[in-house]
Amino acid sequence: DGGITQSPKYLFRKEGQNVTLSCEQNLNHDAMYWYRQDPGQGLRLIYYSQIVNDFQKGDIAEGYSVSREKKESFPLTVTSAQKNPTAFYLCASSFRTEQYFGPGTRLTVT
Amino acid sequence: AQSVSQHNHHVILSEAASLELGCNYSYGGTVNLFWYVQYPGQHLQLLLKYFSGDPLVKGIKGFEAEFIKSKFSFNLRKPSVQWSDTAEYFCAVGILTGGGNKLTFGTGTQLKVEL
Numbered sequence: 001d002g003g004i005t006q007s008p009k010y011l012f013r014k015e016g017q018n019v020t021l022s023c024e025q026n027l028n029h030d031a032m033y034w035y036r037q038d039p040g041q042g043l044r045l046i047y048y049s050q051i052v053n054d055f056q057k058g059d060i061a062e063g064y065s066v067s068r069e070k071k072e073s074f075p076l077t078v079t080s081a082q083k084n085p086t087a088f089y090l091c092a093s094s095f096r097t098e099q100y101f102g103p104g105t106r107l108t109v110t
Numbered sequence: 111a112q113s114v115s116q117h118n119h120h121v122i123l124s125e126a127a128s129l130e131l132g133c134n135y136s137y138g139g140t141v142n143l144f145w146y147v148q149y150p151g152q153h154l155q156l157l158l159k160y161f162s163g164d165p166l167v168k169g170i171k172g173f174e175a176e177f178i179k180s181k182f183s184f185n186l187r188k189p190s191v192q193w194s195d196t197a198e199y200f201c202a203v204g205i206l207t208g209g210g211n212k213l214t215f216g217t218g219t220q221l222k223v224e225l
Binding site: 031033035040041042043044045048059090094096097098099101102103104 | 111114116119142144146153154155156159161200202204206211212213214215216217218
């Protein structure tokens, strides 16, 4: 089955810890994206990558980091510098036009 | 930078009622327009999209949207909603950049359809 996988579905961390969210796609898409979804705020772009070994900041990149060493993988690290890390994180990929979304990871930091 | 406004945050309708969800965007250049839907517990999925041509586009499950360039609008419509249409709906504006389509999303509209 082609698609985007994100793991785990739920993630719990203590404040001050870095945490890495996984995103893998087997759609052979060049571009990948990370969004954060908060109630009443829609989806906001954190980082995106158009090709391997290249990525750009989105609208809310502070406190996050990414890497793109392989075409199929785009992990997101939520660092301790992110002031409000508790959220639902969505990964997407695209080839030119339509974006396809993964199931998301709900991160809770206490 | 582009922005997207969805004016209705929560909408409650009875089954068989007609639906129109507003979406306005601000960007002076060429855009691609999308409506995505997120059913409870499911992935965000594409409802319909507009790139060019006929400004009235039809999507899945009987939804349609009309692009009105002069009003910077892309409103979503459905003549008769069903209980299964209960979901959150997101309008998005896309700008092609390199290998992908960078999207800006609206804040979403939570639709509840009552029996």
